[in-house]
Amino acid sequence: MESSRPATYLHNGQRASSATHVVVNQPPPLQPYDAYAADAPLREALARWAQPALDATAGSRLAEIGIAAGSAAVRDWAFDAHRHPPRLLTHDRYGARVDEVEFHPSWHRLVDRAVGWGLHATPWSSPEPAPHLTRAAGFYLWSQAEAGNGCPISMTYAAVPALRADGDLAAAWTPALSSTSYDPGLRPVGAKRGALAGMAMTEKQGGSDVRANTTRAEPAGPPGEYALTGHKWFCSAPMCDVFLVLAQAPGGLTCFVVPRVLPDGTRNTFRLMRLKDKLGNRSNASAEVEFDSTWGQRLGEEGRGVPAIIAMVAATRLDCVLTSAALMRRAVTEAVWHATHREAFGRLLADQPAMVNVLADLALEQEAATTLAMRLAAAVDASADPAERALLRIALPAAKYFVCKRASAVAAEALECLGGNGYVEESGLPMLYREAPLNSIWEGSGSVQALDVLRALQREPGALEAWLGEVAPAQGADPRFDRAVEGLLNSLADLTEPEYGARRLAERLTLVLQGALLLRYAPAEVADAFCASRLGPDGSSTLGTLPGGLDAAAILARSDPGRRDRP
Incomplete structure (x- = not known):
């Protein structure tokens, strides 16, 4: 990467009150920068x-x-x-x-x-x-x-x-x-320029086991209308206009559409008991909610609540992958910007081999996550194709498992690149660090996703075929990749304890798919580094441990935020 010694300057054009307050060897503000053009x-x-x-x-x-x-x-x-x-x-x-x-x-x-x-x-x-x-x-x-x-x-x-x-x-x-009009406030949907939706599935006794839900739904009034009574432990975005809610109807677990405001303008019974005091995601509200004869309309048949809501679940999985990739991207951007402007021991951090290894590894992780996330989004557009639907069925929960896990590691390592500065709230890295674990938990934690990958393999033969169809064009491009594919297929042939090994299987499926995409589409130096560090025998799960002989500078250049005008 391009580098030069940082100069002495005053931040934000402010004159120092004395010589002791002249700012030296601190990066200039990153903002403004173009997050799209730089990616x-x-x-x-x-x-x-x-x-x-x-x-x-x-x-x-x-x-x-x-x-x-x-x-x-x-x-x-x-x-x-x-x-x-x-x-x-x-x-x-x-x-x-x-x-x-x-x-x-x-x-x-x-x-x-x-x-x-x-x-x-x-x-x-x-x-x-x-x-x-x-x-x-x-x-x-x-x-x-x-x-x-x-x-x-x-x-x-x-x-x-x-x-x-x-x-x-x-x-x-x-x-x-x-609608592209944001219209906050509780009013009937017909009186609003736009509306937002939330979800209330989780209960305190069940968590991911939604079939253990105890919220009751009794028919009330015309066909399709019900009165719901119960307590939801997590309600996502309780300020929204309408919610998809799971409750036990006479025919079993059923999905309902529950508005905050009834068509006649009166408030539906939607008691917000408390807002959750969360580790991160603090700008957004999550609540405990009580229903007491709350009006709702049945969505789908009684007893078919899980199939009715599965489309919503799949879409939120994609967004979890996207957000995790985004958090990685922002963390890497901040770390690279800092390292290209901060000097230690007589050299810029970005010129020191140990730091280059860390930054390049972070950039590699982020690029693999972004490429996979965009491929899955493209599959949603092409979902009329059975092969694309089958690919989503296996690759989406696998990616949700693995990419969301890696976001926390990337955020922590990027924070460390800034040293003590990164641990300070003003840097923005603590906010990213607190946010990173959320996507692993939201809509089913890691084991739930890994077990869903296993279900796709066991019950839907087309899923593995679609995954192989995405991987096959990359075979022969790198021997490490080929050995990884062979090893994965051998492990699939001998699933003696499938649930015990579900997480490892989801991880390997994701890594091999990422490797295939990078081999097919990324610059050679990126694909080479990924195969060496993620699929080869010298790989390590610790970031900053890339093996030698790789073009780390070329990898790192792809994560530069694009602003090279050093003062």
């Missing part, structure tokens, strides 16, 4: 899979998102939204129950931008080519700015395919959910 793997993925070509409107939108995501103003919004987390308002001044969530204005600014760009449900009805891929790219870019606002955006994106199980419910809600 070579992302732009290459779009050029490859947004067939026949990236739509001009979508391209302009992504350019706008990239500039905004790397701006100083949006960085301030992100900090404000986390410093001033949402506040629960259970009653108004007169004692009437209101069950509302109050947010800092910066939260609304973040969500307003995301909705305005159509990063929520718009792709399901968009006439643009490759709408899910371009939406995924925008969601990935905007998640680098602040990931918490992605929860209601992701839930809304995921709700639309689930609602299609009932034509009338889809017709009633999809137009508002797809």
Whole structure:
């Protein structure tokens, strides 16, 4: 990478009050930078899979998102939204129950931008080519700015395919959910310019075991209408307009559509008991909710709650992979920027071999994650093809398992690249570090995903065939890759304790698929380093341990945030 000795300068044009306060050997502010223009793997993925070509409107939108995501103003919004987390308002001044969530204005600014760009449900009805891929790219870019606002955006994106199980419910809600107008506040959907959706599945006694749910749903009124009673341990984005809720109907576990406000304008019984005090994701609200004869409409048949909501689950899995890749990208960007401007022991950090190894390994992990995430998003656009659907069935839970796990390691190592500066809140790295574990937990933790990979292999033969179809074109390009494929297939032939080894299997499936994609599409030095460090005998799970003989500088250059004008 290009490097030079850092100069003495004053930050932000401010004159030092004395010689002791002249700022030396500190990186200049990264912002503003263009997160889209600086991301070579992302732009290459779009050029490859947004067939026949990236739509001009979508391209302009992504350019706008990239500039905004790397701006100083949006960085301030992100900090404000986390410093001033949402506040629960259970009653108004007169004692009437209101069950509302109050947010800092910066939260609304973040969500307003995301909705305005159509990063929520718009792709399901968009006439643009490759709408899910371009939406995924925008969601990935905007998640680098602040990931918490992605929860209601992701839930809304995921709700639309689930609602299609009932034509009338889809017709009633999809137009508002797809609108690019952000219209916060609790009102009937017909009185709003746009709406957002949430989800309430988890209960305290069940967690991922939703069949253990105890919330009851009794028929009430016209066919399809029910009264729900129970307690939800986690309700995602409780400020939203409508929720998909699982409850036990007379015929078994069933999915329901539950609005916050009834068609006549009265509030549905949707008691927010408390907001969760979370490790990260602090800008976003998660709540415990109680239903007491709460009105809901059945989505699908009684007893078919899990199949009815599975489309929503699959869509949120993709967003978990995208957000994890985005957090990696932002963490790597911050680490590279710091290292190219910070001197230690007479040289820039970016010129010191030990640091080069760490940064290049971080960049490699991030590129592999981004490439895989975009390939999966492209498969959503092509899901009319049975092979693409089958690929998603196995690769999506595997990627959700592995990529989300790696995000925490990348965030921690990037933070360490900044030393003590990285441990300070102002750097932004602690916010990324706290956010990183969430995607491994959201919508089923690691073992749930690994076991779902196992189910796909055991019950859907087409899934492995689709995975092999994606891997086969790369065979013969690298002997380490070929041996990894052979070893994986041998392990599949002898699944004596399949559940015990499910996590390792999900990891190997993901690594081999990432290797195949990089061998087929990435520069040779990137693919070579991936095969050597992830698939070869000298590989290590510890970041910063790349074997020798690799072109680390070329790998690292692809993660440079693009601003080379050192003061």
